[in-house]
Amino acid sequence: MNSFWIILIHTYLNKLKSKTFIITTILTVVIVLGLTNVNKIINLFDKSGGKVTVIVLDETGTLFDPFKQQLAAINNDIKLAFYKDSEKKAEQTVENGDFDGMILLRFNEEQLPEGVFKAMSIADSSLFIDLQQLKTKLAASKLNLTQVQLQKMYEPVAFEKIALEKNAKTEEELNQARGLVYVLLFVIYFSVIMYANMIAMEVATEKSSRVMEILISSVSPIERMFAKIAGIGLLSLTQLAVFLLVGYFSFTRNIESLKDGFLGIYGFGNIPAATICYATIFFILGYFLYATLAAFLGSLVSRIEDVQQMITPMTLLVVAGFMIAMFGLGKPDAPFITFTSYIPFFTPMIMFLRVGMLTIPFWEAILGIALLVGTIVVLAVFGARVYRGGVLMYGKSNSLKDIKRALQLTKNE
Template sequence: MNSFWIILFHTYLNKLKSKSFIVTTILTVVIVLGLTNINNIINLFDKNGGKETVAVLDETGKLFEPFQQQIAVINKDIKLENFKGSGKEAEQAVKNGDFAGLIELQYNQEQLPEAVFKAMSIADSSLFTDLQAGLQQLKTMIAASKLNLTEEQLQKLYEPAAFEKIALEKNAKTEEELNQARGLVYVLLFIIYFSVIMYANMIAMEVATEKSSRVMEILISSVSPIKQMFAKILGIGLLSLTQLAVFLLVGYYSLTKNMDSLEDGFWGVYGFGDVPLATIVYAVVFFILGYFLYATLAAFLGSLVSRIEDVQQMITPMTLLVVAGFMIAMFGLGKPDASFITITSYIPFFTPMIMFLRVGMLTIPVWEAVLGIAILIGTIIVLAIFGARVYRGGVLMYGKSNSFKDIKKALQLTKKE
């Protein structure tokens, strides 16, 4: 048993101290900090501090002030300036960079406002959308005044219709609970997806690297291949938990520092407030089981190749399974109760993501979640037994890997031992 722990910690510490791991961790931390400080970064490079000034050429002499009031309600970062010169002078000012754009206000034949927007580029759709919304509200207000509607009547006219959603299913989640669950499920789906892609590949590369350097020949003389396989899976698992802990702590700290002004703070904004303990437990269980499922698969696929350049080709089908599960789960965020989602949640390679999606978004019977966990555990055991046999023979195979026919060769080598 000592040899098992030696290989486990050797794998963990070796990868932890490697330049590739350190560089990847630092780069990812920088990306996390960048994403959580994106508004500050944008404002840093924006000479106007995120605010935009738009020149207004009011040909009517009456529309500027009410239009300015409407824009102030929609977006406080848009500043309107009543331009007193000619249209050509205003256009030149835009070209000189004095204004983000120019909007010309006028009346149409029905004496209702209309406008023409001019800018160096019309790629900034958000600015145009806000200006258009402000003009639409101004037009509505003027049209209502022509119909002699009072302010109260106008408010009644545009007041949203009451439309309440009620779930008839017993113990069904409320809209608030669904929003909370959706935030947690969304984040966990990404964590599971990227963890499997990164760390399962790392296991396959680790095995292939040792084979290519002939280290495996020395190892199998003192430690059984089965111990090696599971020691590497657990070693990379500890490594993944270490790296994920760094990412999550940095991301959480950075977000909390940038959200002090928000009333509900980090957990409220992302819908994580009052998440049931059971949902968090399921998240941890499905993450761990999902990791071991794909890690075991990656280990014995990696044992079939003896050259590092063949690893990606061999594990491509596994990667496609992860991508397929992730895409189905993304679809399921909008329709978690679809029959397609229910069926695929019992397919082992999709279960970690899709069953957790159903557990988080729906009120399903406990037996369904337990059945999903049982299917995963059973698949991992079967895959581990079969994978260990393939691994045992695969580590003795050298030469170019042709296809999955090598699995049969690996099994034959195992029987000869």
């Protein structure tokens, strides 16, 4: 058992001090800080503080004042300035950068307002100004409609959604759960791919340098396999802890600016404890499932260049599970989603999707976890046998057919 802990600690510290780990951690921390400070970053590059000035040429002589009042009630970031010169001169002032844009107001054949907006770039949605409400008011006055009648016309239809299932999530809770599950699915997906690949590369690197020939005589291959998995698992938890701590402190410092936007839409201000528990469980089980698979696939290759080819089927399984989960965000109660949530290689993401977005019976989540644990045990026993023979294989070895050869070597020991 002492050798197990020695290998575990050596793997952990070796990867912890590697340039790849440090660079990846720093880049991800920068991204986390950027996401939690997005409003400050936008304001830093916006010299006008989000304010724009648009000049208005009013050919009618009557539309400017009501249009200005209408716009003030909708958007305070756009300032309108009356312009008396010609349209050509107005365009020149915009081209010179004196103003952000210009609007030409006029009447159409029906004596209703229409406008032309000109700017250096019409891709900026903040400069888009709609005359629809002003046109509606003028049209209503021509039809002798009162303000009350006009409001009744545009009053939204009362449409309430009620779930008959007991303890079902409300529409607001469902929208919040969808955003939270979406983010956590990405965390599970990228973590599984990154750390499982790391294990396969670690095993292949040792074989390519012939270090395995020395280690095999003193340490059991099976013990070494699980020490590698546990060591890199500890590394993943360390890295995720750094991300969570940085994100939490940056998040708490900017919570007021994010409350009405990011938090308001996705509901990250009130994360259910059960969702966090399920995310942790499925993340850990998903890691061990694919880590065990990656370890014995990595043991089948003798060259680092062959690792990606060998683990491609595993990567495709992860991608397939992620794509199904993305589809399930829109229809989490679809029969196809329910069925695939019990396929062990898809369970970490799809069962988590269901428990996060739906109110499913507790036994379904437990059944999914039990199937996942059972698969990990079977894969660990089978993978250990393949790993034991695989580490003794050298030469060109980049096919899944080599699993049979590895099993034969294990029997012959």
